[in-house]
């Protein structure tokens with residue numbers, strides 16, 4: 001059975017908390033600098049796809065809608081669907097998921113040690129539970145479902 005959509009105020013609170021987690025992450029004294037090389041966005045090449053909690057997916061879906069899109073984009077080259085084929089940029093960069101901020105990327109300085117961000121991961125997990133999520137899910141599936149939930 002499909003989980004019932006969370007009430008609108010819960011969704012709003014959830015995305016505000018996710019935003020705050022990202023803001024708190026940016027204040028961590030860990031040397032890391034994403035210079036938007038976008039190599040990590042090419043899943044077919046890297047063999048790695050980020051997993052998202054539901055709060056992250058809702059925030060990403062909201063950002064996608066704010067860009068004027070109502071449907072899940074497709075990327076012809078097996079890259080992240082949030083990567084605009086026309087510009088080569090992430091459509092939702094300011095709202096990009098936690099994994100996109102902490103993943104393994106040698107050029108950006110390597111991965112965040114998990115112990116340094118475990119409290120933030122716990123907060124994302126707590127938001128996930130609060131909005132009826134089922135734990136981290138593949139980026140494409142998580143955002144597609146979040147888009148559907150925002151429409152309903």
Ligand code: SF4
Nearest residue numbers: 041080082083090100
């Ligand atoms: S959400 Fe944005 S930053 Fe993350 S993999 Fe997709 S295009 Fe790249």
